[in-house]
Amino acid sequence: MTFSFFSVAPRWVLLLIAGSLAARQPVRAQRPAPLTRPLTKALSRVSAADFKAHVAYLADDKLQGRQPGTPGYQLAVDYVTRQLQKRGVQPAGENGTFVQKVRLRRAFAEPAGAVLSSPGHSYQYGPDFTLYPNPQQPAATVTAPVVFAGFGISAPELGYDDYAGLDARGKIVVVTRREPRQLAGNEKLYATDLLTILQAAAQHGAVGVLLAAPKPKASLPNPAKGLVSVLDSAGRVVVSRSYASAQLQVVGSVSAEVLQRLFVGAAQDTTRTFAALRAGQAASQPLPGTLTATTRSRYKDVDSYNVVGKIPGSDARLRDEHVVHSAHLDHLGFGAAVQGDSLYNGAHDNATGVASVLEIARAYASLRQKPKRSVLLVLVTGEELGLLGSAYFAKFPTVPKASIVADINTDMPTIIAPLLSVVPLGAENSSLETEVATAAARLGLTVEADPEPAQNRFIRSDQYSFVVQGIPAVHVKYGNRTADGRNNLSEQVQKWRAATYHKPQDDIHGTFDFEAGRTYAQLNFLLGYQVAQNPQRPTWKPGNFFGRRFGGGQ
Incomplete structure (x- = not known):
């Protein structure tokens, strides 16, 4: 999780956005309908053990930090492609493949x-x-x-x-x-x-x-x-x-x-x-x-790849529209040594996000009746270089751009403790806010305002690439609730971040709660499923700045 100049410049050079977003009251779902038996079964297919296995593979030393344009990144591409194929996901990249080429120039x-x-x-x-x-x-x-x-x-x-x-x-x-x-x-x-x-x-x-x-x-x-x-x-x-x-x-x-x-x-x-x-x-x-x-x-020019899979929708009218589940596949490769280690494995950032998308694909695959809209599973390159893979896909998607109704992005959910509450970054801009509240309520999770507004996290990950193309988007992060009632998870995450984020210490031997990862994947699946089922496509809220600027709103 980063933005383009963060590794080469002081923060003020890229953005001067220290002003925080105003705190807001969370939207609460009104008595969400109980989960149907097929949905309950689909949620049960999400596996904490398989989630861990995905992270372990993607963060293994042999992938060498998944830097775009390297053999290690290609191993990651091959792995997620195989996983999507196992789940019956169809290729939706270029020329009948699972990949979209992204030519990177450093x-x-x-x-x-x-x-x-x-x-x-x-x-x-x-x-x-x-x-x-x-x-x-x-x-x-x-x-x-x-x-x-x-x-x-x-x-x-x-x-x-x-x-x-x-x-x-x-x-x-x-x-x-x-x-x-x-x-x-x-x-x-x-x-x-x-x-x-x-x-x-x-x-x-x-x-x-x-x-x-x-x-x-x-x-x-x-x-x-x-x-x-x-x-x-x-x-x-x-x-x-x-x-x-x-x-x-x-x-x-x-x-x-x-x-x-x-x-x-x-x-x-x-x-x-x-x-x-x-x-x-x-x-x-x-x-x-x-x-x-x-x-x-x-x-120095290299070829890298986005991976794109598709689960066709079941409705004759809506199947030509698409809901995107995205996560970035890349990380930093080798870098400055910290405590004698120079390999940046990227287990939390963002092997956990990719694992979420793969488990989301498993949940969709278990449904006999697919959702009305089609679902795209998009694993992008170059996020650590400035959201480049997602920006390229959002600008030049492998499906008609107008057919993409929403992006649900997964980037470093920071699963270091039980997931009891969530912060839906960017949901307040569109009708996705109501969808998040409903999905969270169905899983017994509460929805909170951003505990770290000064981090400006909404524009620092791949969902922003879709926003600037006029597509409503959301990135669900951890909330502040803790099982002991101290409700200080944000403080714990800040300490974890100082010791681990964008360091070689972010490997499979670090702190994880894979049951929290399972819950997180279930929430994102349920959110995407609701959007794919809703006859109305997501809309920007009246007067919303991003809607006016990019979405053609008033």
Whole structure:
């Protein structure tokens, strides 16, 4: 579970979304109908022992951390394909297979070729600036005037636009990564996403973007590990978290001290400018002089794969619509040694999520009468690289995009204690909230608000890739209830995360509660089944931001 720059940059470089979502009262199901005998039987087929066996295989050392493009990842692809076939799942990938090819390009910046200068002054790579690799142009040089565009937000429909009255055409745009107070909730999550910032600059004609550190002496990102994008068959970038347009030839970061220098001679100094921004007022302006930026990039391309299976629906009218159960199959491979171990097995993240989908497939397979809609089981690549496999599938699905009615994503359910309550991330945006409440009530689980809103988990996993394609989505996480009544599971998870998350210690020998995994898979199966049975496809709630932005809502 991650987002694109998390492994190479400070958190503020990718997102500045520390504002939390407002707490809300959970939706409670009204006396859900009792489970039918076929559903009860299907739920009983979900096996804690088999769940554990899936995790043990996928997190075994021989899979070498399931890094995309490696033999270990291919072993994982082969394993889940065999498991789906055993359950009678039909292939729904490309050309009658279970796979969809995803061409990944890792682009590396060449620091020796990086230049940032203004007339009479050159800046030092590292302490003063860094430049990100350009996945489409191996070499790029831009000399252009400079403008300051506040937070880089262009959202006039929300009453705020840093580009209002600012001519950014042919210019290098500098934006601050300080926290904006003008927006909150979903609006803030979207507007401060790095890709949104880059897209806004490109739409206003900019040729480069420089992200200014929010504090003096803050370290700048070092993209030495490379940034990854997805290419189409013609070699063009079609999915990326760090590339918006060929027009934006240079993207990078500058220190707060460089920002001060760029403001010398400007109509408004930084003190007045940031005072205005804190007051909720746009404070964009041209900056004196020009900048020259040069970046050099090199590439490593590999083929990876999404795995896609299908359980055809039983209703003549609805079988052409699809409910997606997704989970990411990849992890980090080898990395920095921790306590003498450099193999990142990814048992919790996300072998448990994949195991959930495989057990969900087992539950569907046991049904003589399949649900009305068809069900897609999608195991994606490149989540740890920036949600790339899911973004590619959601943008270029192997079924008609309009036929996908919902995504139910499974990413690191963190099964370290009995599952007594759940947090349905993103459900509040759509009618899926009611479906979650009903499914949870049927299993005796309670539904809670997010205990860790500052983690911004909803936009950090694969369900978000479906949301930006206009498809309602949900990602069910653990709740806070504990069997001893202390209701502090969130605290336990935070301690576990500090010791285990994205470390070699996340292996099969760690802490697990596989009965909790069984319950989790049952819940997600029941949720997907309800959506597949409901004659009405899920809808965005009236006025919901994501629905308006991506779903064509009002």
